[in-house]
Amino acid sequence: MFKNMESLYDLYKNKGYSRREFLRSIMLLSATLGFPPSMFPDVVKALESRPKPAVIWLEFQDCAGCTESFIKSTSILPADVLLDYISLEYHETLMAPSGFYAEESKKEAIEKHRGRYILVVEGSVSPKDRGVYCTIGGKSNAELLQEAAEGAGLIIAVGSCASWGGIPYAYPNPTGAVAVSKLLKGKEVVNIPGCPPIGDVIVSVIAGYTITGKPPELDSLGRPKAFYGQTIHDRCYRRPFYNAGRFAESFDDEKAKKGYCLYKLGCKGPMTRNACATIRWNGGLSFPIQSGHPCFGCSEPDFWDRGFVYTPLSVVEGGFGPKEALLSVTVGAALGAGAAYLNKKLRGGK
Amino acid sequence: MAVVVSKEEIGKEEIEKFYQFCKNSINTEVAAYLEACVRCGICAEACLFYMGENVAGRIDPTLTPAYKADLLRDIYKENYTFWGRIKKLLGFGVKITPEDLKEQVKLVFYTCTNCDRCTKACPMGIDTPRLVSIVRGALTYAGLTPKDLAEATNLSVEKGSPLGVDVQTFLQRLEFIADEYEVEIPIDKAPSDYLYLPSSIELMKFPSSVASAVKVLNRSGVKWTMSTIAHEATNFGLFAQSREVTKEMLRRVLEGAKALGVKHIITPECGHAYQSMRFVAPNIFPREWNFEVINIVEFIEKMIEKGNLKITKKVLKERSTLHDSCQIGRRGGVLREPRKILNMLAEDFKDSVLIPEHNICCGGGGGVLVIADADYYRQKAFISKMTLFDKVGAKTIVCYCANCMLALNKGSQELKRDYKFVSIVELVAEALEDQS
């Protein structure tokens, strides 16, 4: 089971890939991570020599969607290389052992790779009521998190649940779910939000750590700048239509067929930071806007509670329609009439 | 008898009265004007007083129409608006000093003729004359009417005319005119259709105007008369904005007209006479005032239309232009008629403005003419008026208001210019002269 000393290049060779194919993957990886070309030789060297990363993947209040996304990431590393390279020492959904043995192997891995391993957390944590809402092997999830985080070299919160709390955190949040970073105060957590996040991004961040030995550069919300530095809107291929004021009015009208901007249909692209518009999904095949559905901002905090999936961004959240306008005008008019009446009373004279 | 006073000393009581009057004069229209001003200052460029100073090379921003209403605006704010009230409660309300009131006298009595030009230029359509009138009324109510104006006003109440023309003088003058110009003047002749009222300015200073009006009236073939009860058309109550005086003067007209049973009243070449009888009187005597009030210019035009009068001769050969009386023209709607008539009378008539409503006031309206302290401003205003005359290069200026003519003549003499001012009715009479 422990073939941890293998490097990426070894894996490629073993699987029968050519060096050319190896280099192409690295080129792609460097580009995705935003490394300058001058770094390329170093990157190659690192991936030729450094052992593959050890990953402990914890799942708490999640749906395994992030895992799905991760294992389907095929644009950078070929499918058969991916799971071999990123050696998942512990992953409840993917690993073979179960029960007692599984917990044992985790302990072992933590000890073996202490200070080096990457802890990936999927799903939100629920410390409420001493953690009874999510326990594994009799331990509460918060406890498990602390245990695993302690010796981790890099902590990654994948998905909106782990990054912000996500769906479990949404109102009324019965389990008291919180984001990973909330429980790991003082520790750096790399957030890779998205529901789910793009698998290639997860892979790139993990591989990037192997190359540089450092966490990626983060923004104020702990997201890697390389992937969350721009909004969908900034890079959206429908942007020219937005600029020209051409909007689809419904999902199947002429304008939608012509590929007009989806702002009116509720696109949250302008305030959503993610890499969908550049990296895209399913091996760069497409992304929601390309398939005709507005972005609904799944990678932004609290996207679920915003709940205005199909209303345009600029429209008042909470609603301010003709009724409210009429109401306030009526109240204003009544007040105005009252003031006028008083003024007239006080005016005296003729 | 209602009299207007002119106090020298301004004390607490005056200020209080001023304040109360302003406060009590607010209604929807006034409040809308006071609220709507956007402080753009465009009205300044429309006001002949400001323009005159400007042409003369000085800029006096206090002549801006919007500024003339600013004290009223402040009083409005602290009595009608939420924040204003709060400010007043906290002790930041308007504090009016005697100097402030003196300034108001200058602003509204010396430097505004209620000409309405600023209203037309204002992007918000603010009727500054309306606001100025309120301030005038407040000052009059507080007893701070300028001395000359107060005297003339009182004289008109006592004797019947601001120039002191009582019934006796009136008859004497008419007799003189009848002799001098060989016209027949019907007095107190019932039944008549039309009542013609001369203004005492014409009577005393431009008798030929009266004679011409008489000639025109006679020739038009309508049944008309003058009245010994309603013998004065002017109404100084309007200048001082004293409701009592206005009412008293109009009451005389009403009585005279009722006594003669006329249906129509013809006002002379006098701006505010038309204004008061056409637009003010119906509101003072809503039930009794059942007359059709028309100006003599309107009358002439009507008669020409009907064919009663025919003008075939061009009596004015030289380049001429028209001076509009604000109260008859811009504020009275008689703008098309004088132009039509003048085109028949003059060979070289050139309008000095693109749109008749843009014409500039004479500078003497609204009682400014009788106030000696306002002379400086009136002369400056004349300068702006002159620019229009000079623009079309006319030396002969046709007027249809005796007060305008007086003011223009005075200004022209004071500034040593050689403009000639003629009355349109006189021209009409002249054109009709040797027709049989």
Added chain:
Amino acid sequence: MDVALYDFVRGPFLRFALFVFFLGIAYRFFRVVFLGLPPDYARPKGNPYYMAVKKILIKPTMGWTFNEIFSRRAVNYVGGFLFHLGFIGLTFLVPAHALLWQEITGLPMPTMPNIISDILAYAALGSLVVLTVHRALNPVLKLLTGKDEYFANFLIAIVLFTGLLATRWAGSGYVWLLSLHMLLADLLIIYIPFSRLSHFIYYFLSVGFMGWNAGKRGVSF
């Protein structure tokens, strides 16, 4: 962070601002309307009602006919016209704004392309700056102007500016700028009923009265 601010300024705060705005404007309008008018028995010479409506509709285009005033105050006329054109155009027709109006009024709203809104924004911003400078220098305007005007001009300018920045040059600061723009716009919306900016509602009254008087007197202007 920025998105949280964004949600606040486009959510509860905007809602609050709109309530204040509609209530305040209605209050100010009706406080004046219900003061009442004395009856006018003088027979009108023209048609006051027609003129009132006509003036309200076309008055802003008539200032030009006063050509000597126009020549002296071209800054006011051209600047004022451009500013109002730009400001009103942007307020109603920029897609994001139009959708907001659509929600408020329940009526479909046309939208305009970025290129036009850019031109309008530059025009409005430029003329606002020029007008403000003019205001500070012209003796008449100096006398008439209070703090209110400068503050209002400043607020509008910075709303325009942040809006322009957000759509044009924001780069990765987009959400921040957008939030800032909306925050300031909310403040502006709240400020309108408390200031002279509410002149737009009195326009209907005062110009209506002016037209009414013109109709009463039978003049065309």
